[in-house]
Amino acid sequence: MSRREEERTRTPLQIGGLVLGGRLDRYVLSLFLGSYAVALLIVVGLFLIMNLARNLDEFLQPDETGVVPAGTLVLEYYVYEMPFLYLQVAPLVTLLAGLFSLTKLLRHNEVVAVLGAGISSHRLLLPMFVCAGVLALSMLGTREWFNERIGDRRDRLEDRLTEHRSVPESENLWIKDADGHPVRLGRWVDGTPPTIEGVEAWRLTFAPEKRWLLTEAERAVWDPFAGQWDLSGGSRQDIDHLERHPEPVEVIPAEAFTPGDVRRAVKSRSRPLDLSFGEVRSLVGRDPDDIQLRTLLHHHLTFPLGHLVLPLVGLPLLLRRERARMEGLVGGFLFCVVYFGADFLCRSLGMRGVLTPLLAAWLPVLFFGSLGVVLFGSMRS
Amino acid sequence: MKLQVYVMRLLATALLFAICGLGFLVFPAIAINAVHSLEGAGVRHLLSFMPLVAIELVPYLLPLAFLLAVVGTFGRLAADNEWTAIRMAGVNPARLLLPGLLIATALSALTGWVAHELSPSWKFQRSFIKRLVSSSDMRELSPGRTEIHIGDFFLKARSRPEGSNTFYDVLLYVSAGDVGRRSPDDVFRDDLKVAADVATLDILEDGLEVSFVNPRVVHGESTIRAENPRFFLPFDELLDFEEKRRDAAKYYPSSDLEDALREGSPPWTSVPFDAAMRRDCVYEIHRRNALSVTCVLFLLLGFPTGIWLKRGSQLAAFAAAVGYAFLYYVLSLRVGEELAASGAVRPEAGAWSVNAAGSILGLLMTWKVLRR
Numbered sequence: 001m002s003r004r005e006e007e008r009t010r011t012p013l014q015i016g017g018l019v020l021g022g023r024l025d026r027y028v029l030s031l032f033l034g035s036y037a038v039a040l041l042i043v044v045g046l047f048l049i050m051n052l053a054r055n056l057d058e059f060l061q062p063d064e065t066g067v068v069p070a071g072t073l074v075l076e077y078y079v080y081e082m083p084f085l086y087l088q089v090a091p092l093v094t095l096l097a098g099l100f101s102l103t104k105l106l107r108h109n110e111v112v113a114v115l116g117a118g119i120s121s122h123r124l125l126l127p128m129f130v131c132a133g134v135l136a137l138s139m140l141g142t143r144e145w146f147n148e149r150i151g152d153r154r155d156r157l158e159d160r161l162t163e164h165r166s167v168p169e170s171e172n173l174w175i176k177d178a179d180g181h182p183v184r185l186g187r188w189v190d191g192t193p194p195t196i197e198g199v200e201a202w203r204l205t206f207a208p209e210k211r212w213l214l215t216e217a218e219r220a221v222w223d224p225f226a227g228q229w230d231l232s233g234g235s236r237q238d239i240d241h242l243e244r245h246p247e248p249v250e251v252i253p254a255e256a257f258t259p260g261d262v263r264r265a266v267k268s269r270s271r272p273l274d275l276s277f278g279e280v281r282s283l284v285g286r287d288p289d290d291i292q293l294r295t296l297l298h299h300h301l302t303f304p305l306g307h308l309v310l311p312l313v314g315l316p317l318l319l320r321r322e323r324a325r326m327e328g329l330v331g332g333f334l335f336c337v338v339y340f341g342a343d344f345l346c347r348s349l350g351m352r353g354v355l356t357p358l359l360a361a362w363l364p365v366l367f368f369g370s371l372g373v374v375l376f377g378s379m380r381s
Numbered sequence: 382m383k384l385q386v387y388v389m390r391l392l393a394t395a396l397l398f399a400i401c402g403l404g405f406l407v408f409p410a411i412a413i414n415a416v417h418s419l420e421g422a423g424v425r426h427l428l429s430f431m432p433l434v435a436i437e438l439v440p441y442l443l444p445l446a447f448l449l450a451v452v453g454t455f456g457r458l459a460a461d462n463e464w465t466a467i468r469m470a471g472v473n474p475a476r477l478l479l480p481g482l483l484i485a486t487a488l489s490a491l492t493g494w495v496a497h498e499l500s501p502s503w504k505f506q507r508s509f510i511k512r513l514v515s516s517s518d519m520r521e522l523s524p525g526r527t528e529i530h531i532g533d534f535f536l537k538a539r540s541r542p543e544g545s546n547t548f549y550d551v552l553l554y555v556s557a558g559d560v561g562r563r564s565p566d567d568v569f570r571d572d573l574k575v576a577a578d579v580a581t582l583d584i585l586e587d588g589l590e591v592s593f594v595n596p597r598v599v600h601g602e603s604t605i606r607a608e609n610p611r612f613f614l615p616f617d618e619l620l621d622f623e624e625k626r627r628d629a630a631k632y633y634p635s636s637d638l639e640d641a642l643r644e645g646s647p648p649w650t651s652v653p654f655d656a657a658m659r660r661d662c663v664y665e666i667h668r669r670n671a672l673s674v675t676c677v678l679f680l681l682l683g684f685p686t687g688i689w690l691k692r693g694s695q696l697a698a699f700a701a702a703v704g705y706a707f708l709y710y711v712l713s714l715r716v717g718e719e720l721a722a723s724g725a726v727r728p729e730a731g732a733w734s735v736n737a738a739g740s741i742l743g744l745l746m747t748w749k750v751l752r753r
Contacts, residue, residue, distance in 0.1 A: 038700055045703040046406060049710055053441045054434070056714045057631065071715065092406075172556050174530055174537075182528075182537045182552060202552050202576075204539065212552075212576040212597065239576060239599050289527050333405035344412055348427065353526060 016123030024114070029127040031104060036097035036131075040086070043093050047085045048078065055162075063164035077161055080154035083146045084274060090139055091306030092336060094132050098311040099332045101128065102318050111319070121379045125315060129308065136307035140277060140300070147276035155267065156190075167191040168266070175265040176286035177201060177256040185262065194259040196220040199231070201252070212239045215249055227254040261286075272296060291357055295350035298361030305365050306343075310336055312372025316379045339368055384472060388454070389480035395450035396484065403446050411435055436503045440496040440672050441710060447488055448679035449702040451481060455687030464688060474751050478684060485676035493673030497635035505632040534589075534614065538580070551580040553591065555614060573612070574599040588615040630658075630665035638662045660728045664721045667732035671713070678736055679705070681743025685750040709739060 013020045059077075062068045086093070102125070105111050114124050159168040173185040186198025201215040217234035228251045235246035264279050272292065275283070277300040284293045313335050318328035342364045350360020411434050412427070455477075458464045468474055527538045527548065533556040538548035555573040579594035592611045628649040630638055641648045647658050654662075686701050713735040721731030 042699050042703050043406065045707055046403075049441060049445070049703070049707055050407070050411075050438055052710060052714060053438060056711075060715070060718065172533065174535055182535075184535070184554065202537075204550055204552075204576075214599070239597055287528070291526065330401070330405075333402065337405055337408050340408075340412060344427070 015126065016120055018119060018123055024119070024124070025127045028101070028124065029131065031101040032097055032128045032131055035100040035104070036093065039093045039096035039100060043089055043096065044082060044086055047089065048082070051081070051085070059161040061164060069161055073157065074161065077154070077157040080150045080157060083142075083150070084154065087139070087143055087146070090135065091303070091310050094135055094307045095310035095314050095332065095336055098128050098132070098315050099318055099329055102315055103329065106318075115380065121319060122376065128311065128315070132307045132311055136304040139304035139307065143300075144276045144278055147279065151276070152263070155263070170266050173262070173265065175257055175262055178286065179203075180286050180288070183257065188262055188266070190259070190263065193224065194222040194262070196229070199252070201256070213237070214239050215252075217249070220252060222259050228252065268293065291353050292351045294357035295347060295360050298357050299347055302361045302365045303343075305369070306339070309365055309369045309372055310339060312376050313368060316375040319379055339364065342368070384467065385476060385480050388477050389483070391454045391457070392450055392480055392484055395454045396447060399446035399449040399453070400443070403442055403449075407435075407438065407442060411438075433503050433506055436495065437500050440492045440500065441706070443488055443492050444675040444679050445702060445706045447485065447676045448683045448705060449699055451680055451683030452687040452690065452701050455684050456690045459688045459691040478680065481680045481684065482677070485680045488676040489673050492676065493669070496669040496672050501632050501634050505627055536580070546582045546584075548580045548582070549578065551575075551577050553577070553580060587617070588613055630662045635666050635669055638666055660721060664718070664728035664732050667729045668717065671717075671732050671736045674736065675709070678709075678739045678743060681740060681747050685746035688750050709735065
């Protein structure tokens with residue numbers, strides 16, 4: 001048999017009695033994608049309206065020189081902010097898209113027709129769940145990609161519009177060096193080059209005896225070519241023997257901390273939920289005892305699973321109420337509210353040390369996911 | 382009359398659904414925003430912060446819900462051919478606008494009350510929440526944490542037993558500024574830097590009392606070893622956040638602004654108005670008035686849009702409503718304020734400019750539909 005004949009006789013992959021990627025799958029997928037596009041526009045649009053209503057007034061205040069930021073700057077900020085707005089509500093968009101698609105199928109009695117043809121409702125909804133799974137998997141990568149490409153620019157624009165200054169600054173900032181020891185930055189100016197005024201690095205050592213070492217400098221300027229901080233007035237000494245001559249220190253190497261580490265620390269104080277997985281992991285590496293960061297780390301893994309959990313519960317609820325679709329839709333929305341409520345309650349408890357980070361992040365997903373599996377399994381087939 | 386009651390019932394049902402639907406959409410958004418803003422604060426603070434955010438959105442979301450209801454209702458009438466039947470029966474189609482006008486008036490009154498009296502003070506109160514959260518964090522000292530950084534206060538320890546406020550191998554750093562300290566031994570006005578084998582924190586009503594074992598107090602170029610000193614750190618001074626000043630018209634209810642305009646000086650100072658301040662106050666009052674009557678504008682825009690869309694589907698109505706609302710709010714926030722601030726037009730004209738332009742457009746669209 002020739003290769004062509006072989007291919008013709010090969011049985012296409014079937015699931016639930018239907019060819020995978022066949023006409024019904026393509027139809028349901030096109031419905032879902034169309035609804036997803038509209039739901040995305042609506043939800044992100046709504047968020048944008050809320051954000052504008054709250055912030056535009058503040059953004060358009062003049063800076064210290066009396067100059068009002070240009071409209072193009074505000075527009076640029078929102079262009080960069082939109083992907084991050086989407087990442088905050090992505091599972092909600094997926095649920096809405098699923099609910100709207102299923103509503104359409106129910107309205108035109110297509111679900112009845114499919115069931116009458118002997119195809120289960122699970123099989124009918126398979127393309128939606130495959131899509132949801134792809135979205136869940138891609139969400140991690142999406143967040144990393146956006147943070148890497150546009151995160152810094154977005155943060156700088158936000159700082160410029162809210163604080164009305166040309167470069168981001170922070171005072172009294174505490175970070176961790178590579179060994180987890182605390183470093184105080186009196187004033188951090190993220191200009192070109194990044195500069196620190198008043199550096200104090202504290203280190204507790206136990207060999208040969210227990211002692212506190214303090215490395216301080218009046219000023220530190222980042223040298224990108226050498227990859228180090230050039231210090232002015234730098235010194236190191238044992239605080240139990242401050243009367244002795246301090247040991248002069250001229251540089252702090254990049255191995256201790258870099259401007260990127262400082263920016264991550266600033267972000268972890270002001271917008272911890274916008275940190276990427278890689279950024280959180282880097283921070284946890286320097287401070288493993290920080291329960292807030294550890295909770296966040298787990299949350300970054302579980303939040304994308306909302307793409308699957310929300311439709312797993314919401315769609316069966318709608319399907320059960322096919323004669324009262326309004327009630328089904330309301331039930332789906334209500335569930336979404338309950339899920340998000342439970343998620344932030346658990347996360348909040350985790351960040352405050354009441355729950356362990358692992359439990360705080362995984363409890364809502366496991367509970368509602370299990371509920372979803374049960375509801376999904378009990379759908380009419 | 383029967384027809385108008387019917388349309389009124391349809392509109393009211395659609396409005397109720399739109400408000401609930403928007404509420405369900407917006408609630409997670411507000412919660413997410415609150416969690417982002419308050420860096421993982423406790424549930425109690427989040428729940429008290431969320432109404433402060435929500436109230437500011439009511440004057441924007443209520444008209445949006447009404448627009449959605451109008452587009453959806455008249456779209457359904459057109460899709461089901463009821464619109465055609467009504468016109469063929471010789472009924473003046475303009476009469477169908479009366480129920481909408483009635484609901485729009487009621488919503489305008491509610492929106493106006495929120496925008497004029499409630500939202501301004503609540504908006505200002507939001508700035509205090511962060512301080513409240515920090516104060517609460519300080520008072521509760523989350524179990525298990527070996528690092529606490531709040532305001533000027535930084536503490537890092539190597540270990541802390543479960544359920545205890547005792548910290549081992551501790552670095553305590555309190556930045557200088559307005560922090561006043563009392564101790565049996567001395568009073569420091571510089572940064573307080575203490576490295577100690579053990580530190581115990583006692584939470585009092587108005588501050589923290591910190592006692593040390595084997596402390597080394599770094600002061601200038603010397604280290605002072607005191608015999609188990611205790612320091613008292615007042616919360617008020619530790620949590621000395623730069624507070625937002627209430628020196629803008631947007632933070633005052635309209636009744637206060639009107640009184641101020643009569644008396645000749647703004648509510649936040651006894652100095653008489655200058656031209657810019659007076660313009661800001663007048664603009665703010667009229668901006669709130671214009672925002673209040675947005676429902677009527679949205680009726681004029683939503684009615685023809687619904688008829689033209691000829692679809693009862695919620696999705697299409699929602700998309701159209703969000704598009705109109707987005708355009709309106711961006712223009713009213715930007716264009717109106719720019720016009721007023723430039724001095725090219727009176728502040729009242731600046732505040733009403735977008736509403737006026739939108740109303741003309743809406744009237745034109747409505748006239749076209751009614752004329753067909």
